[in-house]
Amino acid sequence: xxATATESAVQTRSSGRAKGRFNKFRQYRMLFLxxxxxxxxxxxxxxxxxxxxVLAFKDFRITSGILDSPWVGMKHFNKVFDDPHFYVVLKxxxxxxxxxxxxxxxxxxxxALLLNEMRRxxxxxxxxxxxxxxxxxxxxxxxxxxxxxxxxxxxxxxLVKAFGHAPVVFMAxxxxxxxxxxxxxxxxxxxxSSIIFLAAIAGVDPQLHEAAIMDGAGRFRRMIQIxxxxxxxxxxxxxxxxxxxxLDAGFDQIFNMYxxxxxxxxxxxxxxxxxxGLINADYSYSTAVGMFKSVVALILLLSVNxxxxxxxxxxxTLW
Amino acid sequence: MVYxxxxxxxxxxxCLYAAMTLLMLITLYPFWMQLVTSLExxxxxxxxxxxxxxxxxxxxxxxxxxxFKPLWTGYLNTIVRTALGVLCMLIVTSLTAYPLSxxxxxxxxxxxxxxxxxxxxxxxxxxxYLLIRELHLLNSVWALVLPGTLSAxxxxxxxxxxxxxxxxxxxxxxxxxxxxxxxxxxVILPLSAxxxxxxxxxxxxxxxxxxxxxxxxxxDGHKQVLQVVLRKILIENDTADMNAMIQKMxxxxxxxxxxxxxxxxxxxxxxxxxxxxxxxxxxxxxxxxGAIKG
Numbered sequence: 001x002x003a004t005a006t007e008s009a010v011q012t013r014s015s016g017r018a019k020g021r022f023n024k025f026r027q028y029r030m031l032f033l034x035x036x037x038x039x040x041x042x043x044x045x046x047x048x049x050x051x052x053x054v055l056a057f058k059d060f061r062i063t064s065g066i067l068d069s070p071w072v073g074m075k076h077f078n079k080v081f082d083d084p085h086f087y088v089v090l091k092x093x094x095x096x097x098x099x100x101x102x103x104x105x106x107x108x109x110x111x112a113l114l115l116n117e118m119r120r121x122x123x124x125x126x127x128x129x130x131x132x133x134x135x136x137x138x139x140x141x142x143x144x145x146x147x148x149x150x151x152x153x154x155x156x157x158x159l160v161k162a163f164g165h166a167p168v169v170f171m172a173x174x175x176x177x178x179x180x181x182x183x184x185x186x187x188x189x190x191x192x193s194s195i196i197f198l199a200a201i202a203g204v205d206p207q208l209h210e211a212a213i214m215d216g217a218g219r220f221r222r223m224i225q226i227x228x229x230x231x232x233x234x235x236x237x238x239x240x241x242x243x244x245x246x247l248d249a250g251f252d253q254i255f256n257m258y259x260x261x262x263x264x265x266x267x268x269x270x271x272x273x274x275x276x277g278l279i280n281a282d283y284s285y286s287t288a289v290g291m292f293k294s295v296v297a298l299i300l301l302l303s304v305n306x307x308x309x310x311x312x313x314x315x316x317t318l319w
Numbered sequence: 320m321v322y323x324x325x326x327x328x329x330x331x332x333x334c335l336y337a338a339m340t341l342l343m344l345i346t347l348y349p350f351w352m353q354l355v356t357s358l359e360x361x362x363x364x365x366x367x368x369x370x371x372x373x374x375x376x377x378x379x380x381x382x383x384x385x386x387f388k389p390l391w392t393g394y395l396n397t398i399v400r401t402a403l404g405v406l407c408m409l410i411v412t413s414l415t416a417y418p419l420s421x422x423x424x425x426x427x428x429x430x431x432x433x434x435x436x437x438x439x440x441x442x443x444x445x446x447x448y449l450l451i452r453e454l455h456l457l458n459s460v461w462a463l464v465l466p467g468t469l470s471a472x473x474x475x476x477x478x479x480x481x482x483x484x485x486x487x488x489x490x491x492x493x494x495x496x497x498x499x500x501x502x503x504x505x506v507i508l509p510l511s512a513x514x515x516x517x518x519x520x521x522x523x524x525x526x527x528x529x530x531x532x533x534x535x536x537x538x539d540g541h542k543q544v545l546q547v548v549l550r551k552i553l554i555e556n557d558t559a560d561m562n563a564m565i566q567k568m569x570x571x572x573x574x575x576x577x578x579x580x581x582x583x584x585x586x587x588x589x590x591x592x593x594x595x596x597x598x599x600x601x602x603x604x605x606x607x608x609g610a611i612k613g
Contacts, residue, residue, distance in 0.1 A: 028418075028421075028424055028425065031424055034499070034500070034503070037410075037411050037414055037415070038414060039430075041411055041469040044450075045450070045465060046437040048446075049447045050440060050442045052442050052447075055445065055446060065453075111342075114338070117335055118339065119332075123339075129596055138527075140530055140546050140550045141587060144549065145350070145352070145353055145584065146349070148581070149349055153367040158367045158368050187346070191346070192606075195606045220331070270444075273443070277445045286445055287443065290443035290444055290445060293443070294441060294443055301439060
């Protein structure tokens with residue numbers, strides 16, 4: 001419709017097109033003005049740091065600032081790929097993420113399915129409220145609590161002793177630390193993550209269940225053969241989406257729970273970048289490590305979005 | 320739906336409710352254990368046991384924690400950053416989202432793309448840190464407020480909500496001679512209370528629990544937020560300040576570091592425990608809003 005409007009304007013007056021556009025700008029002047037603050041915020045707090053990534057290709061000198069520091073090309077990236085600890089950190093990041101996915105992904109689905117079988121609304125609401133709670137507590141507080149819980153004289157070791165074993169220093173033992181990370185992460189997130197699946201369950205057509213009841217299907221059978229298959233699209237999309245963040249192993253959690261004794265199994269890209277950059281002040285090198293992560297994350301995100309589009313149509317894509 | 324009450328069905332129900340009750344107890348246990356620890360007097364706090372009930376109840380740790388100033392300055396700083404953060408977020412996000420909700424706005428796609436790009440790629444830790452330093456925002460509350468003010472995700476959620484408001488409402492205001500700004504303030508914003516409340520709670524909780532920015536940008540102890548004060552006491556296990564204060568108080572109270580730590584934990588999560596059950600509905604709504612395509 002806009003096109004025809006402009007066309008007719010062109011027919012009536014030779015300068016109509018330019019004038020029409022000018023009038024349009026006048027008409028939208030206020031809207032453009034409203035965009036200005038947001039535009040500035042994005043430019044300063046999102047795009048300026050992106051520009052700051054040139055640090056990875058320079059030798060940063062505090063006295064000369066980012067602009068005047070000398071270019072060094074790929075020097076820092078070569079250093080990254082020659083750094084043996086980088087591979088440890090990369091392996092830890094992927095392992096912790098994958099473990100969290102394996103255990104943390106099915107948990108909310110199972111929880112949502114079971115919750116759906118509860119017929120007492122009040123009891124159900126209580127269970128939901130309690131299960132969401134850990135999501136609202138900061139990882140600092142949670143890490144503080146878990147440190148006490150798993151300490152040498154803590155409740156977990158009380159259980160260990162009750163079963164006749166010697167107490168274990170869980171938080172400083174490389175054999176247990178990743179399991180603790182995964183377990184506490186599931187504890188923190190299973191309730192909250194179930195919301196999206198509960199909503200999908202609520203959307204299942206009751207007629208399907210009625211028909212199945214007619215055919216004599218029991219509750220368990222219907223849960224497995226009706227509810228679960230109806231969840232399949234949501235499940236596959238959530239699964240694919242979580243692949244896009246596989247390099248985020250959970251900085252908040254790990255940073256507050258790990259210690260030097262378990263760096264070998266718990267140091268991840270984000271914690272390594274923090275120690276290199278802000279503790280050792282090795283700005284250029286840590287920017288290079290961080291940039292490696294950003295680039296891989298971008299590639300993952302783009303491929304994941306394409307995959308979601310292929311699986312579920314454009315309704316569930318990120319943009 | 321009608322259920323046949325069979326013996327098998329009853330048994331299944333029993334198992335289900337028992338399992339869910341157990342799950343609920345396990346989820347609550349870590350918090351319960353902290354409460355018990357905070358009430359446990361003297362050295363019995365260090366005996367290895369499950370901490371279901373305190374052996375000797377004492378409120379001493381709470382009394383001492385109440386006198387610990389950094390905790391309350393931390394609270395105040397957290398409240399200030401949360402209030403400023405939510406306010407700035409609401410203003411800038413709604414101002415950005417409204418023009419973008421107009422499909423006929425010239426260059427709308429370009430603006431939206433400019434916004435979306437920030438979801439895909441970020442500068443990362445060091446460039447952000449250097450930026451804050453260059454802007455001379457180190458040690459200022461604005462370093463905690465400004466960087467997160469406009470997020471692409473929030474803007475898209477709000478834009479979609481604005482688009483769902485019937486065009487006819489705006490038309491009638493336009494007939495009365497109102498401009499875009501007028502319409503935005505007196506028609507759109509009042510109708511958008513649900514999305515504004517949801518985003519405010521969402522971002523508010525984020526600010527309340529945020530700690531990393533404060534850890535790296537704020538050096539001055541009096542300006543630290545609650546979470547960083549907690550981090551020092553709980554994670555770095557540094558109770559020297561608290562013990563020094565207690566020495567000065569010259570009381571003859573019996574307490575242990577662990578009891579103090581637990582009391583501090585309880586004092587810090589009380590506001591969340593009180594507010595959260597009432598606000599839960601909005602949080603859940605937020606998840607659903609976010610799930611709809613941006």
